[in-house]
Amino acid sequence: MGEKTGYSIITYKLRLYCSQPQWLYETKRVYNLILSYYYRLLMEKPEIWDGPGQKLLRQLELLTIGSRGQDKTEILYPLPYEKIPLYFRRAAINDAIRLFKSYRSGEENGSQPAEDFQAAPIFYKGMYKDFTEAGISLKLWNGEKWVWEACTLDTCKRSLPEGGSYLSPTLKLEEKRAMLHVPVRQPVEDVRTVKERFPGEKKLCSAVFPENDCMAALVVLNKAGIYEESLFIRGGKQFLHKKKRLLNRIQKNRASMGMDNQRVGQLEEENKYLKRKIRNLSENYAHKVSRRIVDFCKEREISILVVPNYKAALNGNSYDWLGRRIIQYLRYKAFQEGMVVTSVGVGNTAFVCYQCGQAVKRSPETPGCGRNYSGWENYICPNGHKGNVHFNAAINLGRRFLKNIKTEKNNG
Ligand SMILES: [Zn+2]
Numbered sequence: 450m451g452e453k454t455g456y457s458i459i460t461y462k463l464r465l466y467c468s469q470p471q472w473l474y475e476t477k478r479v480y481n482l483i484l485s486y487y488y489r490l491l492m493e494k495p496e497i498w499d500g501p502g503q504k505l506l507r508q509l510e511l512l513t514i515g516s517r518g519q520d521k522t523e524i525l526y527p528l529p530y531e532k533i534p535l536y537f538r539r540a541a542i543n544d545a546i547r548l549f550k551s552y553r554s555g556e557e558n559g560s561q562p563a564e565d566f567q568a569a570p571i572f573y574k575g576m577y578k579d580f581t582e583a584g585i586s587l588k589l590w591n592g593e594k595w596v597w598e599a600c601t602l603d604t605c606k607r608s609l610p611e612g613g614s615y616l617s618p619t620l621k622l623e624e625k626r627a628m629l630h631v632p633v634r635q636p637v638e639d640v641r642t643v644k645e646r647f648p649g650e651k652k653l654c655s656a657v658f659p660e661n662d663c664m665a666a667l668v669v670l671n672k673a674g675i676y677e678e679s680l681f682i683r684g685g686k687q688f689l690h691k692k693k694r695l696l697n698r699i700q701k702n703r704a705s706m707g708m709d710n711q712r713v714g715q716l717e718e719e720n721k722y723l724k725r726k727i728r729n730l731s732e733n734y735a736h737k738v739s740r741r742i743v744d745f746c747k748e749r750e751i752s753i754l755v756v757p758n759y760k761a762a763l764n765g766n767s768y769d770w771l772g773r774r775i776i777q778y779l780r781y782k783a784f785q786e787g788m789v790v791t792s793v794g795v796g797n798t799a800f801v802c803y804q805c806g807q808a809v810k811r812s813p814e815t816p817g818c819g820r821n822y823s824g825w826e827n828y829i830c831p832n833g834h835k836g837n838v839h840f841n842a843a844i845n846l847g848r849r850f851l852k853n854i855k856t857e858k859n860n861g
Pocket residue numbers: 802803804805806807830831832833834
């Protein structure tokens with residue numbers, strides 16, 4: 450058990466069903482009208498931004514709404530929209546401040562002010578009620594007035610955590626569907642850094658994420674770098690196969706677009722849907738694999754997880770790569786369980802033998818391996834050591850971590 454506690458915030462994405470979907474769009478439209486009013490005010494009156502104002506939100510309200518208190522200052526820039534609920538307006542103002550801030554901070558690099566606003570409305574308290582896993586009531590603008598509308602929610606098989614506190618949900622309108630993004634804040638038992646917890650640990654788990662049938666190769670090492678056990682998570686071929694089928698359909702649709710002008714719109718729609726399916730597929734696999742890794746470590750009371758820092762080694766296509774998503778999910782899932790994920794530069798971890806340090810050669814002797822060289826899963830070194838390349842890379846990576854942390858300790 451750790452001595453240092455903290456919290457994590459994770460956003461859950463729920464499908465939202467509303468019997469009056471046009472009200473959702475209306476509400477978003479009004480939200481962006483208000484947002485853009487305040488954004489433009491900040492643009493045109495830089496003195497508000499540059500002024501002494503610590504409480505920018507309050508200042509903007511005084512200038513546009515006024516104050517109910519005794520000091521009736523003049524409302525210089527009255528908000529031209531009436532009947533806007535207080536917390537709806539505040540959410541929009543905060544969004545305007547956020548966007549304006551990001552414009553200002555990027556101004557030197559040539560960032561342009563925003564012109565078209567498509568922000569997703571955030572529902573502060575007072576704008577929603579009766580929130581459960583199955584539904585929520587939202588205060589919506591129906592074109593004439595604000596009304597409470599009971600909507601249905603679908604958690605998409607991912608139940609919301611108990612004991613967390615729920616923060617303001619955001620309404621995301623995608624093409625033909627509405628989603629509610631709900632950030633959940635949860636306590637975490639152990640948030641110590643790697644350095645802080647390392648002295649008390651007995652072992653660590655190191656993992657690599659090849660993009661073939663093996664989606665993750667894990668090894669457990671003790672602190673002396675001695676191998677204890679391993680786990681290979683397979684199923685990557687099935688994933689790649691499903692993904693390829695969807696990609697082929699997209700390709701086919703693209704080809705048809707060139708030949709059939711009439712159906713372009715329909716085909717584009719279908720491709721958007723297919724792309725979303727690919728994303729969902731990757732997310733599902735990444736969730737499963739990362740969950741399995743976290744459970745594996747938890748059972749063994751391992752709280753340090755070493756992953757490769759591929760950043761430097763990858764090109765632009767890396768976004769597409771499943772391993773990246775697995776690491777991303779691994780980070781927050783591990784964090785929630787009081788573990789820590791640390792990344793280590795890959796260096797030559799895949800190219801040298803973990804037993805003797807000599808350069809390895811890959812050999813195609815494993816049955817079922819593809820013709821392509823990088824698909825070969827076995828290696829051999831000049832001293833005759835043989836094994837699985839991912840296993841070898843994971844051990845090297847774990848040892849590299851141990852070497853780094855020990856050098857740091859000696860220097861510090
Ligand atoms: Zn060797």
